[in-house]
Amino acid sequence: MLPRWKGKAAKAKAFADPMSKIVSELQSSLVQSEAHALLSGCSALLAVESEQTDLLNRACFGRAIATTEKEKQWFQLSMEEAFYLCHSLKCLKIKVGEDNCPKNDEELWDYMKSKKEKFPLFYKAYSHLRNKNWVVRSGSQYGVDFVAYCHHPSLVHSQYAVLVLSEGDDGDNANQRLREWSDIHCTIRLCGSVAKTLLVLNINKNGQVTVSPSCLEGYAVEERTIMRWSPQQCREDQTVVENGIK
Known part of the structure; x- marks a missing residue:
């Protein structure tokens, strides 16, 4: 089944801005800002600035949460998304609960297996x-x-x-x-x-x-x-x- 593009210009726009490039830009931005997310239950909450908001939306990681804060935008990440950014892309640190210390991959692995x-x-x-x-x-x-x-x-x-x-x-x-x-x-x-x-x-x-x-x-x-x-x-x-x- 071939891709079903949404509009005549959609295909050209996608080829001009490949997903691999967008994800690479997001990875670099999160590394530079030393981004941290808070893992609670079966999802992680990540607060980012406007530039990273755009990159997360373009790369399709998480879903934006409507809040009254104007300076930061919150995103809700699934466990798979959060662990991918942490373990595979090495661009996100994750904390669990009220613990201020970021967890390593093994600790996150054990936590996520216990939840899912x-x-x-x-x-x-x-x-x-x-x-x-x-x-x-x-x-x-x-x-x-x-x-x-x-x-x-x-x-x-x-x-x-x-x-x-x-x-x-x-x-x-x-x-x-x-x-x-x-x-x-x-x-x-x-x-x-x-x-x-x-x-x-x-x-x-x-x-x-x-x-x-x-x-x-x-x-x-x-x-x-x-x-x-x-x-x-x-x-x-x-x-x-x-x-x-x-």
Whole structure:
């Protein structure tokens, strides 16, 4: 499925301002300002200046929170977004609760796993797509884990509805999805109705124990797209003339 751009100039605008460049600018800005976020519950709160507000919006990290403060803008980051900025991009320090000391990657890892059992799988899927310069957002409104955009959502519709599954762990709840034909049929029909391709990311742990973020290096990701079969697309492209009638 090709990208569905929002307007005639959207494609040119996206190519002129690639997502990799925007994320690099955000990374540099957060490093220079020694940005800190406060992790509470299952999200992190980040206060930034106007320049970083623009970069966060353009890079599609977090969601702006309406406040009465004029000097700073607050953003709410998901755990995957916060850990990606902290662990992968090394541009954000994160504090937990009332503790004023930033936590290291291992401490954050333990905290996030305690809040979200499948965090290692979801983070691996999130970072896998983000590293390929896809914009990744929650897919809860479509009944999937994520939706993926090739650029900013204001310029293009999301192309993929993403499900995260795992291999090598029979007791994993993530493995219970798409086991029945009815589940597959319903999911594909839903994706088709909103013009998205179902992308299944199978995470193979390869025997890694999720005691620290280092286990992510041993994870393997298999990408698989699933679409409805269209008979019209499979017919021979030829005109058969029979009895003088086409």
